[in-house]
Amino acid sequence: MDKHRVSGVVAGRLTAREYQDNFADIHPPLSAHEALVEAQRCYFCHDAPCMNACPTKIDVPLFIRQIATANPKGAALTIFKQNIVGGMCARVCPTETLCEEVCVRNEAEEKPVRIGLLQRYATDALIESGEQKFARAAATGRQVAVVGAGPAGLACAHRLSMYGHDVTLFEAKDKLGGLNEYGLAAYKTPDDFAQREIEYILGIGGIEVRSGARLGENVSLDDLAKGHDAVFLGLGMGGVNALGIEGEDLDGVVDAIDYIAELRQTPDKSRLPVGRRIVVIGGGMTAVDIAVQTKRLGAEEVAMVYRRGAEQLKASGYEQELAQTSGVQIRLWSAPVRILGEGGKVAGVEFEYQSAGNGGGTGGTGESFVLPADQVFKAIGQKFLPACVGESGVALKGSRIAVDEERRTSVAKIWAGGDCVAGGEDLTVASVEDGKLAAESIHRSLTA
Amino acid sequence: MADLRSEFLGIKSPNPFWLASAPPTDREVNVTRAFKAGWGGVVWKTLGEDPHIVNVNGPRYGAIHGPDRQLIGFNNIELITDRPLDVNLREIKAVKKAWPDRAIVVSLMVPCEEKSWKAILPLVEETGADGIELNFGCPHGMSERGMGSAVGQVPEYVEMVARWCKQHTRMPVIVKLTPNISDIRQPARAAKAGGADAVSLINTINSIMGVDLDTMAPNPPTDGKGTHGGYCGPAVKPIALNMVAEIARDPETAGLPISAIGGITTWRDAVDFMALGASNVQVCTAAMTYGFKIVEDMIEGLSAFMDEKGYSGIGDFVGAAVPNVTDWQYLNLNYVVKARIDQELCIKCGRCHIVCEDTSHQAITEVKNGVRYFDVKDEECVGCNLCASVCPVEGCIEMVQQTSGTDARTGKPIDNSYANWTTHPNNPQAASAAE
Ligand SMILES: Cc1cc2nc3c(=O)[nH]c(=O)nc-3n(C[C@H](O)[C@H](O)[C@H](O)COP(=O)(O)OP(=O)(O)OC[C@H]3O[C@@H](n4cnc5c(N)ncnc54)[C@H](O)[C@@H]3O)c2cc1C
Ligand SMILES: Cc1cc2nc3c(=O)[nH]c(=O)nc-3n(C[C@H](O)[C@H](O)[C@H](O)COP(=O)(O)O)c2cc1C
Ligand code: SF4
Numbered sequence: 018m019d020k021h022r023v024s025g026v027v028a029g030r031l032t033a034r035e036y037q038d039n040f041a042d043i044h045p046p047l048s049a050h051e052a053l054v055e056a057q058r059c060y061f062c063h064d065a066p067c068m069n070a071c072p073t074k075i076d077v078p079l080f081i082r083q084i085a086t087a088n089p090k091g092a093a094l095t096i097f098k099q100n101i102v103g104g105m106c107a108r109v110c111p112t113e114t115l116c117e118e119v120c121v122r123n124e125a126e127e128k129p130v131r132i133g134l135l136q137r138y139a140t141d142a143l144i145e146s147g148e149q150k151f152a153r154a155a156a157t158g159r160q161v162a163v164v165g166a167g168p169a170g171l172a173c174a175h176r177l178s179m180y181g182h183d184v185t186l187f188e189a190k191d192k193l194g195g196l197n198e199y200g201l202a203a204y205k206t207p208d209d210f211a212q213r214e215i216e217y218i219l220g221i222g223g224i225e226v227r228s229g230a231r232l233g234e235n236v237s238l239d240d241l242a243k244g245h246d247a248v249f250l251g252l253g254m255g256g257v258n259a260l261g262i263e264g265e266d267l268d269g270v271v272d273a274i275d276y277i278a279e280l281r282q283t284p285d286k287s288r289l290p291v292g293r294r295i296v297v298i299g300g301g302m303t304a305v306d307i308a309v310q311t312k313r314l315g316a317e318e319v320a321m322v323y324r325r326g327a328e329q330l331k332a333s334g335y336e337q338e339l340a341q342t343s344g345v346q347i348r349l350w351s352a353p354v355r356i357l358g359e360g361g362k363v364a365g366v367e368f369e370y371q372s373a374g375n376g377g378g379t380g381g382t383g384e385s386f387v388l389p390a391d392q393v394f395k396a397i398g399q400k401f402l403p404a405c406v407g408e409s410g411v412a413l414k415g416s417r418i419a420v421d422e423e424r425r426t427s428v429a430k431i432w433a434g435g436d437c438v439a440g441g442e443d444l445t446v447a448s449v450e451d452g453k454l455a456a457e458s459i460h461r462s463l464t465a
Numbered sequence: 466m467a468d469l470r471s472e473f474l475g476i477k478s479p480n481p482f483w484l485a486s487a488p489p490t491d492r493e494v495n496v497t498r499a500f501k502a503g504w505g506g507v508v509w510k511t512l513g514e515d516p517h518i519v520n521v522n523g524p525r526y527g528a529i530h531g532p533d534r535q536l537i538g539f540n541n542i543e544l545i546t547d548r549p550l551d552v553n554l555r556e557i558k559a560v561k562k563a564w565p566d567r568a569i570v571v572s573l574m575v576p577c578e579e580k581s582w583k584a585i586l587p588l589v590e591e592t593g594a595d596g597i598e599l600n601f602g603c604p605h606g607m608s609e610r611g612m613g614s615a616v617g618q619v620p621e622y623v624e625m626v627a628r629w630c631k632q633h634t635r636m637p638v639i640v641k642l643t644p645n646i647s648d649i650r651q652p653a654r655a656a657k658a659g660g661a662d663a664v665s666l667i668n669t670i671n672s673i674m675g676v677d678l679d680t681m682a683p684n685p686p687t688d689g690k691g692t693h694g695g696y697c698g699p700a701v702k703p704i705a706l707n708m709v710a711e712i713a714r715d716p717e718t719a720g721l722p723i724s725a726i727g728g729i730t731t732w733r734d735a736v737d738f739m740a741l742g743a744s745n746v747q748v749c750t751a752a753m754t755y756g757f758k759i760v761e762d763m764i765e766g767l768s769a770f771m772d773e774k775g776y777s778g779i780g781d782f783v784g785a786a787v788p789n790v791t792d793w794q795y796l797n798l799n800y801v802v803k804a805r806i807d808q809e810l811c812i813k814c815g816r817c818h819i820v821c822e823d824t825s826h827q828a829i830t831e832v833k834n835g836v837r838y839f840d841v842k843d844e845e846c847v848g849c850n851l852c853a854s855v856c857p858v859e860g861c862i863e864m865v866q867q868t869s870g871t872d873a874r875t876g877k878p879i880d881n882s883y884a885n886w887t888t889h890p891n892n893p894q895a896a897s898a899a900e
Contacts, residue, residue: 057533079761079762088769094765
């Protein structure tokens, strides 16, 4: 039976083949020949703009030249020296607003060198070879606690271990990786790549993993600080923002982040129940990801509704295009007023049209409309939950941890980075850079 | 990680990548930048007698570009250093002092008289430089004044000057050879006879890069006129490789250390030269095309290559290909290959067919059962490698050795024994020897 048009939240809307196609690698890897041809397009610019645009300052022209001269594993080492999560970054970085945006080829022919795909080609070559290129320096006897095994924590732990410090990595969840494992879109990270990369990262040795250790519950920051020479916090954002409107607790109203985590942990996508008519509330990367992925799970109609205009959408131009080409309808200037229910289940969302107010805000126009829905996803942003840092005295800025340019917090011996700190970009690559900078700073302080 | 350290005539450098005597090594700032970037050594831009020479004030360089403006060939009409001798000497001394672990060899060119050489050698020695390179190669300007390639083209002069230098200095003497000569072994033998410790090659090749069709002036032009300049860069590499191999396998010069130059752009190029007998390499055009940073790729790539092959030091593969370079007359005439097209990889461009049809042996089909289909006709294929050379898909066409049955083209059984021209029945010399 064709489950396409069945109303309600049901699993198995598509054929096995459709699931496979919809969740396959969105940018398939380059073949050896394609990589060579693409690498030869690089001009080996001096003081290359791409390198400066990369938050982790990967030496892009050098690694591309190494691919062009038949040394892809050497290219990977060039990448990993700056960014040990370079394999995942190659898959998920919004390159169109980072390295590829500034490629001088854009000036010449509006077609940048495909740096992301080349980076993937090189890093895949090394990870698949299984060759461990990193070794630890002589042991220093110093102990560092890293809390949170997302990109920030992993990058920090790797660099510290490289310098010879002993690292204990505390992670609340069973699996390591943070949003690499539980958040990024499935079609960007197929074939369990997150775990394969982590295996390579931990392959350096010297990093003891404690999963199931949740700061603020079974581990306390004060104890960590007492028992270690330094502590790094890479906690990400544990909480989600609430809409604060009527009907939010109806059956079928879901946090996008939770659903995505489940989707990532369900290899057989036909087991995932999904609505027929879906409304996504929000305008960022998470909103696009949930909209596109539910569409790919077989939802008939998916509307992503944002209260402001296209220019304020946080999702990049490429992401918006992806949503549109996947069949997601993007509706702007509409704010949710209430969620409508029938027998305890969600039935639709009422929106009010908005207009740009003075000072960048929006105001309701008084006119409203209803979108029918059997599933509603909330994707209006996440927040850092400061409770886990307890009474330690770590100062916040806004709602996140305050750090200086070396990623030191207000408390001695405690560093922080990634999504949990104020002023960041909320990107995988930026979190890696935070972890790396913090590790450098910790290393300096431990060897001073 | 492999050990890249190099020792050439007792001169140590952390890797075998040196910069050739040319603009990249003309002054202290450049050489310091090069050493910071990781280059193992330099041959300082050629010094001459005062008053120093002058250069043209117009373009000195010309280039040939491939698709996408990749620089393939480069040419110059620049002369030797255009700065006073004492300035250069002072800078050499300062750099050597600051970088004791790097090699600094000083290139020299003075008139072909003993007193000139005798006068300059002690001045160079005093700088603490590691050795000298005699520039017998520059093909333009200086040769009109009886120096550079004008000396390098006359083996007797090469031998004579080498001998003077050996007499008047304790420093190792490298003779840099010009390729503008019909048999490179002659000057190499002369250098050895004169007592030189090594040869380096090649210097640049006489060339004109093109003509401006509006002004009818050769490129690069100076006020509507042009002169031949020295050609270098990737395009000259095969010529240089052959010359290096010729010297390496010549019994008269066998064992004479060689520093290879000519079109070296990547670590692979360097390995080619070293396999053919060079102990180290020198680079000019690649640095002038991309800047000094390319040495990072060279070092990394060479190291990865050595690790992969299990070579621990560069001595492990220097000269490894020399025994396999031979004369045509010794090639095995019983070795038969046929082209094989991988139909899975074939993109049906048809180029193999048309080149074989038009310019070779009509041995590749065009159509089979009414559709485009390219396959080899063994009865016509001579195994020449043209189709594989022009095929845009790597690995699609391969030349496969025939080890049994008959050669469909000649009808003769495949003979796995070795037989060459010296014993072939069509060879008049072989026939007479057999009588
Ligand atoms: C849906 C979604 C899609 C995204 N897509 C992209 C993308 O395409 N490209 C991109 O560049 N960025 C993307 N991002 C952003 C990116 O994933 C984050 O910026 C990045 O993962 C942040 O890294 P982090 O290490 O700071 O935190 P996280 O990845 O969140 O990792 C934090 C880790 O800390 C652990 N932890 C939390 N609290 C505790 C505690 N109390 N005790 C112990 N451990 C704890 C968590 O379990 C987790 O493992 C996306 C984000 C989301 C939500
Ligand atoms: C602009 C330029 C100037 C050169 N000047 C000298 C020189 O002064 N002395 C010398 O021995 N060779 C000189 N050469 C030759 C180079 O040292 C080198 O032998 C040649 O360029 C081949 O190497 P390449 O293909 O790596 O450039 C010069 C080459 C160039 C391009
Ligand atoms: S390269 Fe430098 S010296 Fe040469 S023409 Fe350009 S600016 Fe002038």
